[in-house]
Amino acid sequence: MAFRALNRLHLNKLALNPTTIVSQPPEDNRHPLKRLFSYAKGQRRRVWMAVGASILNKIFDLAPPALIGAAVDVVVEREDSLIASLGVVDVFDQLIVLAAATVVVWGLESAFQYAHSWLWRNLAQSIQHELRLEAYGHIQELELAYFHEQSSGGLMSILNDDINQLERFLDTGANDLIKVMTTAVVVSIAFFALAPGVAWMAMLPIPFILWGSFKFQKLLAPRYAEVRERVGLLNGQLANNLSGIATIKSFTTEDYEKERIAAESDAYRQANQKAIKLSSAFSPLIRMVIVVGFVATLVYGGHLVLEDALAVGTYSVLVFLTQRLLWPLTRLGQTFDQYQRAMASTNRVMNLLETPIHIDDGDRALAPADVDGALVLDDVTFAYPEREPILEGFDLDIPAGATVGIVGATGSGKTTLINLLLRFYEPQAGRITIDGADISQLQMSDLRGAIGLVSQSVFLFHGTVRENIAYGTFDATDAQVEEAARAAEADEFIRQLPDGYDTVVGERGETLSGGQRQRLSIARALLKDPPILIFDEATSAVDNETEAAIQRSLNKVTEDRTTLIIAHRLSTVRNADFIVVLDDGHIVEQGRHEALVADDGLYARLWRVQTGELEGVGETVLV
Incomplete structure (x- = not known):
């Protein structure tokens, strides 16, 4: 079943930040x-x-x-x-x-x-x-x-x-x-x-x-x-x-x-x-x-x-x-x-x-196979229109192949980082590089082709389960699709569907549960096999058992690739190579889970909230 092309206009969570900029065409009196x-x-x-x-x-x-x-x-x-x-x-x-x-x-x-x-x-x-x-x-x-x-x-x-x-x-x-x-x-x-x-x-x-x-x-x-x-x-x-x-x-x-x-x-x-x-x-x-x-x-x-x-x-x-x-x-x-x-x-x-395009495509090619995945944000400043800067003088160095957890309170700038990495927005100052190459000079298709995104807000097209997993990797074989599903702990529930991988999901995947949609989204990103993976609250819609299963698969799929995990559940980033704690657009803490808990700072407080050690504070501290 053919996908409905106009569904590409869907705006996921990354696009929901309020802004007042509207690209208007120049006045044309012809x-x-x-x-x-x-x-x-x-x-x-x-x-x-x-x-x-x-x-x-x-x-x-x-x-x-x-x-x-x-x-x-x-x-x-x-x-x-x-x-x-x-x-x-x-x-x-x-x-x-x-x-x-x-x-x-x-x-x-x-x-x-x-x-x-x-x-x-x-x-x-x-x-x-x-x-x-x-x-x-x-x-x-x-x-x-x-x-x-x-x-x-x-x-x-x-x-x-x-x-x-x-x-x-x-x-x-x-x-x-x-x-x-x-x-x-x-x-x-x-x-x-x-x-x-x-x-x-x-x-x-x-x-x-x-x-x-x-x-x-x-x-x-x-x-x-x-x-x-x-x-x-x-x-x-x-x-x-x-x-x-x-x-x-x-x-x-x-x-x-x-x-x-x-x-x-x-x-x-x-x-x-x-x-x-x-x-x-x-x-x-x-x-x-x-x-x-x-x-x-x-x-x-x-x-x-x-x-x-x-x-x-x-x-x-x-x-x-x-x-x-x-x-x-x-x-x-x-x-x-x-x-x-x-x-x-x-x-x-x-x-x-004639509506102008404000984000210009670069002219430098980037083959995903040649990407190591070293990410650097150098003195980056970004503000949404008519608002105070959400990032100001921001620096972050992520080595190639590292698994990095990013946590912080609402409005601390976590999702903004993803917006900037994918060039959904441009920073007002500073530069972002991949393996030393400024992403503003890279061809947009190559840049985004090197990054796999699993968003909290999953969008599935009206089509079969197989088509949804293979979306964006249209030349994938059935065996590759099923392998990606197994890695995302999705194969078992897929085979229980009426027609298995050929089961048609409704528009936006409404016939599936939130956890099932999330696992299909993870399978889709894994099938793409990008050198850089971003998980934006990827386990927020799954139960504890499914989270544990996804966590096992993440330990495998994150090998030999750069992985950014934005997490609400701190248990998801517990095994990361290092964790970045954001507050008001700045990095306030950085290190491994054990060290951050021992430091008794913001991360330790958030950890205690989620483990029930700090009473009277709800989990709404994180998003």
Whole structure:
């Protein structure tokens, strides 16, 4: 079963530190279409082919009125008709020529209709596909701080609904606009060539139509921008509620949440109603303007025919062309409605794509097999936005292959160290090195590929147990997966599942217990076989028996690799090579378990709390 790629947006415990930094795109005043096509350079040839097919289709679609006029001219003028002047004198032969021309015109019109339909639809699908992948790829490159002010539902709305809205416009709306413009140009040329005296009357409504169209665009744009924002908020609330359905049920807040969804949905409906109220008025108003031009051509052109100032055939062409010119303009309201929806969506997608990335990837390669795992934090200072530094002048030297326990009270900086080592955040001062190489200069994929993380907040994808263990090590064999599971003390419970390793776990692994999810997460990290392992409260969700089993496996898997163990239970780090005790972002104690207990400092006090030797103090001292 394929993993759901968008689940990669999940934020684990490492991403839950509050921050107010939000990466905002630079203000871009370019038209949405210009912004779009700057991202669709590879499709420009297909765009021009589609535009060309639309124009040619409309040109041949406008030819029948001319053929009808020619037929009227043949019937009325006979040997003095326009076709007769080309050398075909016999009236029946003239009709045969017209019939042949009609077949050719209709054939070409049909061929180009197929061409523009095929080109636009496939172009819409291609741009939709490429834009979605580019937007999703860009999201993955953004720093975690960006996600703190963004809901996953809102991002899903952009990646899915907004891009689909753009696809719908490219599928039909773009072709309609091009055909209207082509009609206006071709018919205008024909009018002024055939009957300049009548042309101005037919053209009279066009300036008013164009003015009204641009006016409606300006009025509609902010309304549809609000529509897109409202649907994003609605999707965000829906995604949030679905993720927290267990909490909703446990607090019996179903009615409250239904009201909240109703409020968001109603706001979305009202935003749409405001836009619909305006866009629906466009076509009726345009129709009243159009009828003026049509009636003027009909009456004044007929008067010229009666005065023998205009040929009957030409008059027929003018009447038909007037209808062909003006009547499609009544559909502009619907087209502009679709256009404004698409442009509002385009701006949202482009704003996402242009959101700056503040953590730059390095250019130095790092092969995990060549990493010894010596870690050094040299005079590191880091503060979350608008907060006091959590680390200031921090120094820590971890030899290659050492197993280090990191303990301390809430807010002492334990999880921040992991954030910095994985470059989820950048320090404001100082440097962090692996084997002497500054991690800011390393390629991000190589850096993170050299580090295996087992987090307290485990995320499992909707898929089989085997797929979840092999996630990130997709070329692993079944035997390797099972070996990693055994090392994590997970093999026994896995084989007791209905389908063993092929058992499908629910989204986020909700069908498994916390301890089972934790052991799968450990197996996943062990299968990766990185030179550096980080366990962030990896045994916090397991019972004592399971902890003892995991501890036995840790004693094996930590050999010949650097291991950092952030622990709530001090028994987990008891056998570490040395233990670092943090307090308020500083190292206050450092050494082996026995020595720290003997020193009777902070670590000794925490130890006594957990072993029950210090009464009246709960275990909430640690996190």
